[in-house]
Amino acid sequence: MHKPMPEQGRDSDQILSDLEAFKERDPRYKDGRVWSLVYYLDEEHAAFLKDSYHRFACENGLNPGAFKSLKKMETEVISATADILNGTDEVCGVVTSGGTESCLMAVKTYRDMARDQRRVKKPEMIMPTTAHVAWFKASEYFGVKIRLVPLKRDFTPDLKKLKRMINRNTVMILGSAPEYPHGTIDPIEAMGAIARKRNIPLHVDACVGGFILPFMEMNGESLPPWDYRVPGVTSISADIHKYGYAAKGASTITYRNLDYLRYQMFAYQNWPGGVFASSALLGTRPGGAYAAAWGVLQYFGKTGYRKLAQETLEAVNQLKAGIAGIPELEVMGAPQGPLLSFRSVDPAVNIYAVGDQMDAKGWQVNRNQFPAGLHAMVTAQHLRVVEPYLDDLRVAVETVKANPELAKEGGAATYGMMAHVPLRGMVKKKVLEMYSEQYRAGGGELDLAAAAATGGGKGLLDRLVQRYVDHRSRRNAS
Numbered sequence: 153m154h155k156p157m158p159e160q161g162r163d164s165d166q167i168l169s170d171l172e173a174f175k176e177r178d179p180r181y182k183d184g185r186v187w188s189l190v191y192y193l194d195e196e197h198a199a200f201l202k203d204s205y206h207r208f209a210c211e212n213g214l215n216p217g218a219f220k221s222l223k224k225m226e227t228e229v230i231s232a233t234a235d236i237l238n239g240t241d242e243v244c245g246v247v248t249s250g251g252t253e254s255c256l257m258a259v260k261t262y263r264d265m266a267r268d269q270r271r272v273k274k275p276e277m278i279m280p281t282t283a284h285v286a287w288f289k290a291s292e293y294f295g296v297k298i299r300l301v302p303l304k305r306d307f308t309p310d311l312k313k314l315k316r317m318i319n320r321n322t323v324m325i326l327g328s329a330p331e332y333p334h335g336t337i338d339p340i341e342a343m344g345a346i347a348r349k350r351n352i353p354l355h356v357d358a359c360v361g362g363f364i365l366p367f368m369e370m371n372g373e374s375l376p377p378w379d380y381r382v383p384g385v386t387s388i389s390a391d392i393h394k395y396g397y398a399a400k401g402a403s404t405i406t407y408r409n410l411d412y413l414r415y416q417m418f419a420y421q422n423w424p425g426g427v428f429a430s431s432a433l434l435g436t437r438p439g440g441a442y443a444a445a446w447g448v449l450q451y452f453g454k455t456g457y458r459k460l461a462q463e464t465l466e467a468v469n470q471l472k473a474g475i476a477g478i479p480e481l482e483v484m485g486a487p488q489g490p491l492l493s494f495r496s497v498d499p500a501v502n503i504y505a506v507g508d509q510m511d512a513k514g515w516q517v518n519r520n521q522f523p524a525g526l527h528a529m530v531t532a533q534h535l536r537v538v539e540p541y542l543d544d545l546r547v548a549v550e551t552v553k554a555n556p557e558l559a560k561e562g563g564a565a566t567y568g569m570m571a572h573v574p575l576r577g578m579v580k581k582k583v584l585e586m587y588s589e590q591y592r593a594g595g596g597e598l599d600l601a602a603a604a605a606t607g608g609g610k611g612l613l614d615r616l617v618q619r620y621v622d623h624r625s626r627r628n629a630s
Protein backbone atom coordinates (compact mmCIF):
# COMPACT_ATOMS: atom_id res chain seq x y z
CA MET A 153 0.00 0.00 0.00
CA HIS A 154 1.16 3.52 -0.70
CA LYS A 155 2.16 5.75 2.19
CA PRO A 156 0.59 9.12 1.39
CA MET A 157 2.58 12.32 1.13
CA PRO A 158 2.24 14.43 4.31
CA GLU A 159 -0.49 17.08 4.01
CA GLN A 160 1.68 19.71 5.65
CA GLY A 161 5.39 20.24 5.32
CA ARG A 162 7.37 19.12 8.35
CA ASP A 163 10.01 20.69 10.52
CA SER A 164 13.42 20.31 8.87
CA ASP A 165 15.15 19.23 12.11
CA GLN A 166 12.68 16.38 12.50
CA ILE A 167 13.17 15.32 8.92
CA LEU A 168 16.93 15.31 9.31
CA SER A 169 16.66 13.26 12.48
CA ASP A 170 14.41 10.80 10.60
CA LEU A 171 17.05 10.54 7.91
CA GLU A 172 19.70 9.74 10.50
CA ALA A 173 17.41 7.14 12.07
CA PHE A 174 16.90 5.44 8.68
CA LYS A 175 20.61 4.61 8.72
CA GLU A 176 20.28 2.44 11.78
CA ARG A 177 20.00 -0.88 9.94
CA ASP A 178 22.45 0.01 7.16
CA PRO A 179 25.86 -1.66 6.78
CA ARG A 180 28.44 -0.50 9.37
CA TYR A 181 30.98 0.72 6.87
CA LYS A 182 32.59 3.30 9.13
CA ASP A 183 34.34 0.63 11.17
CA GLY A 184 35.67 -1.26 8.14
CA ARG A 185 33.24 -4.17 8.35
CA VAL A 186 31.99 -3.84 4.77
CA TRP A 187 34.14 -5.19 1.93
CA SER A 188 32.31 -3.63 -1.02
CA LEU A 189 29.92 -0.82 -1.95
CA VAL A 190 31.50 1.96 0.08
CA TYR A 191 34.89 3.68 -0.08
CA TYR A 192 35.10 5.37 3.28
CA LEU A 193 38.22 6.77 4.90
CA ASP A 194 37.41 9.00 7.85
CA GLU A 195 35.03 11.71 9.02
CA GLU A 196 37.24 14.59 7.87
CA HIS A 197 37.27 13.31 4.30
CA ALA A 198 33.54 12.50 4.40
CA ALA A 199 32.76 16.00 5.71
CA PHE A 200 34.80 17.54 2.89
CA LEU A 201 32.89 15.49 0.30
CA LYS A 202 29.54 16.52 1.76
CA ASP A 203 30.56 20.17 1.91
CA SER A 204 31.78 20.29 -1.68
CA TYR A 205 28.73 18.31 -2.84
CA HIS A 206 26.18 20.53 -1.18
CA ARG A 207 27.69 23.71 -2.64
CA PHE A 208 26.51 22.47 -6.06
CA ALA A 209 23.56 20.27 -5.04
CA CYS A 210 21.11 22.42 -7.05
CA GLU A 211 23.26 23.08 -10.11
CA ASN A 212 22.62 21.12 -13.29
CA GLY A 213 25.29 19.94 -15.73
CA LEU A 214 22.74 19.19 -18.48
CA ASN A 215 23.68 22.15 -20.57
CA PRO A 216 27.44 22.76 -20.45
CA GLY A 217 26.85 26.32 -21.67
CA ALA A 218 24.68 27.23 -18.68
CA PHE A 219 26.74 26.34 -15.61
CA LYS A 220 30.25 27.21 -16.69
CA SER A 221 31.46 26.22 -13.23
CA LEU A 222 30.41 22.61 -13.85
CA LYS A 223 31.88 22.51 -17.35
CA LYS A 224 35.18 23.81 -15.99
CA MET A 225 35.17 21.13 -13.31
CA GLU A 226 34.30 18.40 -15.83
CA THR A 227 37.09 19.52 -18.17
CA GLU A 228 39.61 19.53 -15.34
CA VAL A 229 38.50 16.13 -14.05
CA ILE A 230 38.90 14.65 -17.54
CA SER A 231 42.35 16.27 -17.92
CA ALA A 232 43.50 14.88 -14.59
CA THR A 233 42.17 11.45 -15.55
CA ALA A 234 43.93 11.55 -18.93
CA ASP A 235 47.11 12.53 -17.10
CA ILE A 236 47.14 9.53 -14.75
CA LEU A 237 46.07 7.19 -17.57
CA ASN A 238 49.08 8.33 -19.61
CA GLY A 239 46.96 9.80 -22.40
CA THR A 240 48.05 12.46 -24.86
CA ASP A 241 46.38 15.86 -25.21
CA GLU A 242 44.05 14.21 -27.73
CA VAL A 243 42.37 12.18 -24.98
CA CYS A 244 38.86 13.48 -24.36
CA GLY A 245 35.87 12.36 -22.35
CA VAL A 246 32.87 12.90 -20.15
CA VAL A 247 32.12 12.66 -16.42
CA THR A 248 29.29 10.18 -15.89
CA SER A 249 27.16 9.13 -12.95
CA GLY A 250 29.04 5.88 -12.33
CA GLY A 251 30.78 2.87 -13.75
CA THR A 252 27.65 1.45 -15.29
CA GLU A 253 26.91 4.62 -17.23
CA SER A 254 30.51 4.68 -18.51
CA CYS A 255 30.26 1.04 -19.65
CA LEU A 256 26.88 1.62 -21.29
CA MET A 257 28.27 4.59 -23.18
CA ALA A 258 31.24 2.65 -24.55
CA VAL A 259 28.93 -0.01 -25.99
CA LYS A 260 26.63 2.59 -27.54
CA THR A 261 29.62 4.44 -29.00
CA TYR A 262 31.20 1.43 -30.65
CA ARG A 263 27.89 0.03 -31.88
CA ASP A 264 27.07 3.35 -33.58
CA MET A 265 30.58 3.75 -34.93
CA ALA A 266 30.48 0.31 -36.55
CA ARG A 267 27.01 1.01 -37.88
CA ASP A 268 28.15 4.29 -39.41
CA GLN A 269 31.57 3.28 -40.71
CA ARG A 270 31.07 -0.38 -41.64
CA ARG A 271 27.28 -0.77 -41.93
CA VAL A 272 27.29 -3.44 -39.18
CA LYS A 273 23.69 -4.50 -38.59
CA LYS A 274 24.14 -7.33 -36.06
CA PRO A 275 26.72 -5.90 -33.67
CA GLU A 276 28.74 -8.16 -31.39
CA MET A 277 31.19 -7.50 -28.57
CA ILE A 278 33.87 -9.86 -27.27
CA MET A 279 34.68 -10.00 -23.57
CA PRO A 280 35.99 -12.39 -20.91
CA THR A 281 33.42 -14.15 -18.69
CA THR A 282 34.72 -12.00 -15.83
CA ALA A 283 33.63 -8.68 -17.39
CA HIS A 284 31.49 -6.74 -14.96
CA VAL A 285 27.75 -7.33 -15.09
CA ALA A 286 27.31 -3.74 -16.35
CA TRP A 287 28.54 -5.01 -19.74
CA PHE A 288 25.81 -7.65 -19.83
CA LYS A 289 23.35 -4.89 -19.04
CA ALA A 290 24.77 -2.77 -21.88
CA SER A 291 24.43 -5.72 -24.23
CA GLU A 292 20.74 -6.09 -23.36
CA TYR A 293 20.01 -2.37 -23.47
CA PHE A 294 21.76 -1.69 -26.78
CA GLY A 295 21.16 -4.97 -28.61
CA VAL A 296 24.81 -5.91 -28.94
CA LYS A 297 25.40 -9.66 -28.83
CA ILE A 298 28.08 -10.89 -26.43
CA ARG A 299 30.71 -13.45 -27.31
CA LEU A 300 32.18 -14.68 -24.04
CA VAL A 301 35.83 -15.63 -23.82
CA PRO A 302 36.40 -18.46 -21.32
CA LEU A 303 39.13 -18.25 -18.70
CA LYS A 304 42.26 -20.35 -18.52
CA ARG A 305 43.26 -22.03 -15.27
CA ASP A 306 45.11 -18.89 -14.20
CA PHE A 307 41.90 -16.83 -14.45
CA THR A 308 43.07 -14.91 -17.52
CA PRO A 309 41.04 -15.02 -20.75
CA ASP A 310 41.97 -17.53 -23.42
CA LEU A 311 43.24 -15.23 -26.17
CA LYS A 312 43.39 -17.97 -28.80
CA LYS A 313 39.64 -18.37 -28.39
CA LEU A 314 39.19 -14.60 -28.38
CA LYS A 315 40.93 -14.32 -31.75
CA ARG A 316 38.63 -16.95 -33.22
CA MET A 317 35.55 -15.01 -32.08
CA ILE A 318 36.38 -11.92 -34.16
CA ASN A 319 34.22 -11.49 -37.23
CA ARG A 320 32.88 -8.63 -39.33
CA ASN A 321 30.15 -7.91 -36.76
CA THR A 322 32.62 -7.35 -33.92
CA VAL A 323 32.24 -3.74 -32.80
CA MET A 324 34.49 -3.84 -29.74
CA ILE A 325 36.69 -5.95 -27.50
CA LEU A 326 36.69 -5.47 -23.75
CA GLY A 327 39.36 -6.05 -21.13
CA SER A 328 39.35 -5.11 -17.45
CA ALA A 329 41.97 -3.62 -15.16
CA PRO A 330 41.16 -5.36 -12.94
CA GLU A 331 38.05 -7.50 -13.38
CA TYR A 332 35.64 -7.45 -10.44
CA PRO A 333 35.21 -11.16 -9.59
CA HIS A 334 38.88 -12.04 -8.87
CA GLY A 335 40.92 -8.86 -9.32
CA THR A 336 42.88 -10.13 -12.33
CA ILE A 337 44.27 -7.50 -14.69
CA ASP A 338 43.41 -8.84 -18.15
CA PRO A 339 46.35 -9.14 -20.61
CA ILE A 340 45.63 -5.75 -22.14
CA GLU A 341 48.88 -5.47 -24.08
CA ALA A 342 48.21 -8.74 -25.95
CA MET A 343 44.54 -7.83 -26.39
CA GLY A 344 45.61 -4.42 -27.73
CA ALA A 345 47.84 -6.08 -30.32
CA ILE A 346 44.97 -8.30 -31.49
CA ALA A 347 42.52 -5.39 -31.58
CA ARG A 348 44.92 -3.19 -33.49
CA LYS A 349 45.73 -5.84 -36.06
CA ARG A 350 42.02 -6.38 -36.76
CA ASN A 351 41.23 -2.66 -36.46
CA ILE A 352 38.68 -3.15 -33.68
CA PRO A 353 38.30 -0.77 -30.73
CA LEU A 354 39.52 -2.03 -27.35
CA HIS A 355 37.88 -0.63 -24.24
CA VAL A 356 39.55 -1.08 -20.86
CA ASP A 357 37.16 -1.25 -17.93
CA ALA A 358 39.25 0.37 -15.21
CA CYS A 359 36.21 1.36 -13.17
CA VAL A 360 37.94 -0.31 -10.22
CA GLY A 361 41.58 0.22 -11.15
CA GLY A 362 41.53 3.65 -12.80
CA PHE A 363 42.19 5.63 -9.65
CA ILE A 364 44.48 3.21 -7.85
CA LEU A 365 46.64 1.22 -10.32
CA PRO A 366 48.38 4.39 -11.62
CA PHE A 367 49.36 5.33 -8.08
CA MET A 368 50.51 1.81 -7.25
CA GLU A 369 52.76 2.05 -10.30
CA MET A 370 54.04 5.50 -9.21
CA ASN A 371 54.92 3.83 -5.89
CA GLY A 372 57.17 1.39 -7.77
CA GLU A 373 54.82 -1.56 -8.10
CA SER A 374 55.47 -3.55 -11.27
CA LEU A 375 52.18 -3.88 -13.15
CA PRO A 376 51.41 -5.00 -16.69
CA PRO A 377 50.60 -2.07 -19.02
CA TRP A 378 46.87 -1.48 -19.45
CA ASP A 379 46.31 2.26 -20.08
CA TYR A 380 46.75 4.60 -23.09
CA ARG A 381 50.40 3.55 -23.36
CA VAL A 382 49.06 0.36 -24.97
CA PRO A 383 48.57 1.36 -28.62
CA GLY A 384 45.36 -0.66 -29.22
CA VAL A 385 43.47 0.82 -26.26
CA THR A 386 40.84 3.21 -27.61
CA SER A 387 38.89 4.05 -24.44
CA ILE A 388 38.96 3.62 -20.67
CA SER A 389 36.29 3.85 -17.98
CA ALA A 390 37.59 4.89 -14.55
CA ASP A 391 35.41 5.57 -11.51
CA ILE A 392 36.17 8.45 -9.18
CA HIS A 393 33.55 7.22 -6.74
CA LYS A 394 35.51 4.03 -6.14
CA TYR A 395 39.27 4.39 -5.49
CA GLY A 396 39.12 8.13 -6.20
CA TYR A 397 37.14 8.29 -2.92
CA ALA A 398 34.63 10.79 -4.37
CA ALA A 399 30.99 11.10 -3.37
CA LYS A 400 28.71 8.63 -5.12
CA GLY A 401 27.81 9.51 -8.69
CA ALA A 402 31.14 10.11 -10.41
CA SER A 403 32.94 8.13 -13.09
CA THR A 404 34.76 9.00 -16.29
CA ILE A 405 34.70 7.66 -19.81
CA THR A 406 37.64 8.80 -21.87
CA TYR A 407 38.55 8.07 -25.49
CA ARG A 408 41.88 8.18 -27.29
CA ASN A 409 40.52 11.01 -29.45
CA LEU A 410 37.37 12.76 -30.58
CA ASP A 411 36.89 10.41 -33.55
CA TYR A 412 35.50 7.90 -31.05
CA LEU A 413 33.83 10.23 -28.55
CA ARG A 414 31.66 11.88 -31.17
CA TYR A 415 29.70 8.61 -31.50
CA GLN A 416 28.74 8.89 -27.84
CA MET A 417 26.94 12.19 -28.43
CA PHE A 418 23.21 12.51 -28.88
CA ALA A 419 21.39 15.38 -30.59
CA TYR A 420 17.80 15.94 -31.64
CA GLN A 421 17.05 18.99 -33.70
CA ASN A 422 13.23 18.85 -34.15
CA TRP A 423 12.02 18.73 -30.55
CA PRO A 424 9.37 21.37 -29.74
CA GLY A 425 11.34 22.07 -26.58
CA GLY A 426 14.30 23.23 -28.64
CA VAL A 427 17.38 21.73 -30.24
CA PHE A 428 18.79 19.28 -27.72
CA ALA A 429 22.20 17.70 -27.34
CA SER A 430 23.67 15.53 -24.64
CA SER A 431 27.01 13.90 -24.03
CA ALA A 432 26.01 10.78 -22.11
CA LEU A 433 23.05 8.84 -20.74
CA LEU A 434 21.60 11.29 -18.24
CA GLY A 435 19.56 14.40 -18.95
CA THR A 436 19.91 16.44 -15.78
CA ARG A 437 23.40 15.88 -14.42
CA PRO A 438 24.07 16.35 -10.70
CA GLY A 439 26.35 19.32 -10.06
CA GLY A 440 27.10 18.13 -6.53
CA ALA A 441 28.73 14.94 -7.79
CA TYR A 442 30.91 16.96 -10.17
CA ALA A 443 31.97 19.36 -7.44
CA ALA A 444 32.81 16.57 -5.02
CA ALA A 445 34.73 14.69 -7.75
CA TRP A 446 36.70 17.77 -8.75
CA GLY A 447 37.22 18.62 -5.08
CA VAL A 448 38.51 15.21 -4.04
CA LEU A 449 41.15 15.14 -6.80
CA GLN A 450 42.42 18.48 -5.48
CA TYR A 451 42.13 17.29 -1.86
CA PHE A 452 44.42 14.27 -2.28
CA GLY A 453 46.55 15.11 -5.30
CA LYS A 454 49.00 12.50 -6.53
CA THR A 455 50.80 12.35 -3.19
CA GLY A 456 47.61 11.65 -1.26
CA TYR A 457 46.47 8.97 -3.71
CA ARG A 458 49.89 7.33 -3.61
CA LYS A 459 49.63 7.07 0.16
CA LEU A 460 46.14 5.57 -0.07
CA ALA A 461 47.35 3.12 -2.74
CA GLN A 462 50.27 2.11 -0.52
CA GLU A 463 48.01 1.50 2.48
CA THR A 464 45.57 -0.48 0.35
CA LEU A 465 48.34 -2.62 -1.08
CA GLU A 466 49.65 -3.26 2.42
CA ALA A 467 46.19 -4.42 3.49
CA VAL A 468 45.90 -6.62 0.36
CA ASN A 469 49.31 -8.18 0.98
CA GLN A 470 48.47 -8.90 4.61
CA LEU A 471 45.22 -10.51 3.52
CA LYS A 472 47.00 -12.62 0.89
CA ALA A 473 49.60 -13.73 3.42
CA GLY A 474 46.92 -14.52 6.01
CA ILE A 475 44.90 -16.58 3.53
CA ALA A 476 48.05 -18.39 2.36
CA GLY A 477 48.53 -19.41 5.99
CA ILE A 478 45.12 -21.15 6.09
CA PRO A 479 45.68 -24.50 4.34
CA GLU A 480 41.98 -24.94 3.54
CA LEU A 481 41.84 -21.71 1.48
CA GLU A 482 43.49 -20.24 -1.59
CA VAL A 483 43.37 -16.88 -3.36
CA MET A 484 41.90 -17.27 -6.85
CA GLY A 485 44.27 -16.41 -9.70
CA ALA A 486 46.93 -13.75 -9.27
CA PRO A 487 45.20 -10.48 -8.40
CA GLN A 488 47.51 -7.46 -8.61
CA GLY A 489 45.15 -4.64 -7.72
CA PRO A 490 43.06 -3.73 -4.71
CA LEU A 491 40.67 -6.68 -4.66
CA LEU A 492 40.81 -10.44 -4.36
CA SER A 493 38.68 -13.53 -3.95
CA PHE A 494 39.44 -16.78 -2.21
CA ARG A 495 37.98 -20.26 -2.25
CA SER A 496 38.16 -23.50 -0.35
CA VAL A 497 40.56 -26.21 -1.50
CA ASP A 498 39.34 -28.61 1.19
CA PRO A 499 36.16 -30.55 0.37
CA ALA A 500 35.33 -30.50 4.08
CA VAL A 501 35.14 -26.70 4.09
CA ASN A 502 32.17 -25.12 2.36
CA ILE A 503 33.22 -21.58 1.50
CA TYR A 504 29.67 -20.22 1.69
CA ALA A 505 29.37 -21.63 5.21
CA VAL A 506 32.60 -19.76 6.00
CA GLY A 507 30.86 -16.67 4.63
CA ASP A 508 27.91 -17.27 6.95
CA GLN A 509 30.28 -17.48 9.91
CA MET A 510 31.90 -14.20 8.87
CA ASP A 511 28.45 -12.60 8.54
CA ALA A 512 27.65 -13.77 12.05
CA LYS A 513 30.80 -12.00 13.29
CA GLY A 514 29.55 -8.76 11.72
CA TRP A 515 31.60 -8.73 8.51
CA GLN A 516 29.90 -8.13 5.22
CA VAL A 517 31.53 -10.13 2.44
CA ASN A 518 30.23 -10.77 -1.07
CA ARG A 519 29.89 -14.26 -2.55
CA ASN A 520 31.30 -15.36 -5.91
CA GLN A 521 29.94 -18.18 -8.04
CA PHE A 522 31.49 -20.36 -10.78
CA PRO A 523 33.74 -21.02 -8.86
CA ALA A 524 32.36 -20.48 -5.38
CA GLY A 525 34.34 -18.01 -3.30
CA LEU A 526 34.35 -15.00 -1.02
CA HIS A 527 35.23 -11.55 -2.28
CA ALA A 528 37.10 -8.60 -0.76
CA MET A 529 37.21 -5.11 -2.25
CA VAL A 530 40.03 -3.71 -0.11
CA THR A 531 40.40 -0.01 0.71
CA ALA A 532 42.97 1.94 2.69
CA GLN A 533 40.54 1.88 5.61
CA HIS A 534 40.77 -1.93 5.82
CA LEU A 535 44.42 -1.80 6.87
CA ARG A 536 43.12 -1.23 10.40
CA VAL A 537 40.92 -4.34 10.41
CA VAL A 538 42.88 -6.96 8.45
CA GLU A 539 44.11 -8.67 11.61
CA PRO A 540 40.73 -9.13 13.29
CA TYR A 541 39.27 -10.15 9.91
CA LEU A 542 41.90 -12.87 9.52
CA ASP A 543 41.43 -14.00 13.13
CA ASP A 544 37.72 -14.44 12.48
CA LEU A 545 38.41 -16.15 9.15
CA ARG A 546 40.64 -18.75 10.79
CA VAL A 547 38.00 -19.48 13.41
CA ALA A 548 35.27 -19.59 10.74
CA VAL A 549 37.20 -22.20 8.73
CA GLU A 550 37.79 -24.34 11.81
CA THR A 551 34.14 -24.08 12.85
CA VAL A 552 32.89 -25.10 9.40
CA LYS A 553 35.33 -27.99 9.23
CA ALA A 554 34.23 -29.26 12.64
CA ASN A 555 30.53 -28.84 11.81
CA PRO A 556 29.81 -30.17 8.31
CA GLU A 557 26.07 -29.63 8.80
CA LEU A 558 26.71 -25.86 8.49
CA ALA A 559 27.04 -26.35 4.72
CA LYS A 560 23.38 -27.35 4.61
CA GLU A 561 22.08 -24.37 6.55
CA GLY A 562 21.49 -20.63 6.06
CA GLY A 563 23.11 -18.77 3.20
CA ALA A 564 25.46 -21.69 2.46
CA ALA A 565 22.55 -23.96 1.55
CA THR A 566 20.88 -21.28 -0.53
CA TYR A 567 23.98 -20.15 -2.45
CA GLY A 568 25.08 -23.74 -2.94
CA MET A 569 21.74 -24.83 -4.36
CA MET A 570 21.38 -21.69 -6.49
CA ALA A 571 24.66 -22.52 -8.19
CA HIS A 572 23.41 -26.00 -9.01
CA VAL A 573 20.05 -25.13 -10.54
CA PRO A 574 20.58 -26.31 -14.12
CA LEU A 575 18.02 -24.04 -15.80
CA ARG A 576 19.76 -20.69 -15.49
CA GLY A 577 17.04 -18.99 -17.56
CA MET A 578 14.51 -20.00 -14.90
CA VAL A 579 16.76 -18.55 -12.20
CA LYS A 580 16.88 -15.28 -14.13
CA LYS A 581 13.10 -15.23 -14.55
CA LYS A 582 12.52 -15.83 -10.86
CA VAL A 583 15.08 -13.26 -9.74
CA LEU A 584 13.42 -10.70 -12.02
CA GLU A 585 10.03 -11.48 -10.48
CA MET A 586 11.37 -11.11 -6.95
CA TYR A 587 13.13 -7.86 -7.75
CA SER A 588 9.99 -6.43 -9.34
CA GLU A 589 8.01 -7.31 -6.23
CA GLN A 590 10.27 -5.08 -4.16
CA TYR A 591 9.14 -2.11 -6.23
CA ARG A 592 5.43 -2.71 -5.82
CA ALA A 593 3.58 0.31 -4.36
CA GLY A 594 4.57 0.59 -0.73
CA GLY A 595 7.24 -2.06 -1.22
CA GLY A 596 10.78 -1.67 -0.13
CA GLU A 597 12.10 -4.70 1.61
CA LEU A 598 11.67 -8.24 0.54
CA ASP A 599 9.85 -10.10 3.28
CA LEU A 600 10.06 -13.85 2.85
CA ALA A 601 7.11 -14.60 5.12
CA ALA A 602 4.90 -12.01 3.45
CA ALA A 603 5.93 -13.20 -0.01
CA ALA A 604 5.02 -16.75 0.92
CA ALA A 605 1.68 -15.63 2.42
CA THR A 606 0.72 -13.77 -0.75
CA GLY A 607 1.19 -16.84 -2.87
CA GLY A 608 4.90 -16.62 -3.63
CA GLY A 609 7.10 -19.60 -3.01
CA LYS A 610 5.09 -22.23 -4.81
CA GLY A 611 7.81 -24.34 -6.37
CA LEU A 612 11.25 -25.24 -5.14
CA LEU A 613 12.88 -22.67 -7.40
CA ASP A 614 10.53 -19.93 -6.19
CA ARG A 615 11.46 -20.73 -2.63
CA LEU A 616 15.12 -20.92 -3.45
CA VAL A 617 15.19 -17.58 -5.21
CA GLN A 618 13.19 -16.05 -2.38
CA ARG A 619 15.73 -17.33 0.10
CA TYR A 620 18.60 -16.12 -2.05
CA VAL A 621 17.23 -12.60 -2.51
CA ASP A 622 16.12 -12.48 1.11
CA HIS A 623 19.53 -13.57 2.35
CA ARG A 624 21.24 -10.93 0.25
CA SER A 625 18.97 -8.19 1.48
CA ARG A 626 19.27 -9.32 5.09
CA ARG A 627 23.05 -9.35 4.75
CA ASN A 628 23.00 -5.84 3.33
CA ALA A 629 20.95 -4.69 6.27
CA SER A 630 22.85 -6.51 9.02
Ligand SMILES: Cc1ncc(COP(=O)(O)O)c(C=O)c1O
Nearest residue numbers: 250251252284286332357359360
Ligand atom coordinates in the same frame (compact mmCIF):
# COMPACT_ATOMS: atom_id res chain seq x y z
C1 LIG B 1 35.04 -3.57 -13.18
C2 LIG B 1 33.75 -2.82 -12.92
N1 LIG B 1 33.13 -2.19 -13.93
C3 LIG B 1 31.99 -1.50 -13.75
C4 LIG B 1 31.39 -1.42 -12.51
C5 LIG B 1 30.09 -0.69 -12.35
O1 LIG B 1 30.27 0.43 -11.54
P1 LIG B 1 29.05 1.17 -10.81
O2 LIG B 1 28.62 0.27 -9.71
O3 LIG B 1 29.67 2.44 -10.35
O4 LIG B 1 27.97 1.39 -11.80
C6 LIG B 1 32.01 -2.07 -11.42
C7 LIG B 1 31.41 -2.02 -10.08
O5 LIG B 1 31.89 -2.62 -9.14
C8 LIG B 1 33.20 -2.80 -11.63
O6 LIG B 1 33.81 -3.46 -10.63
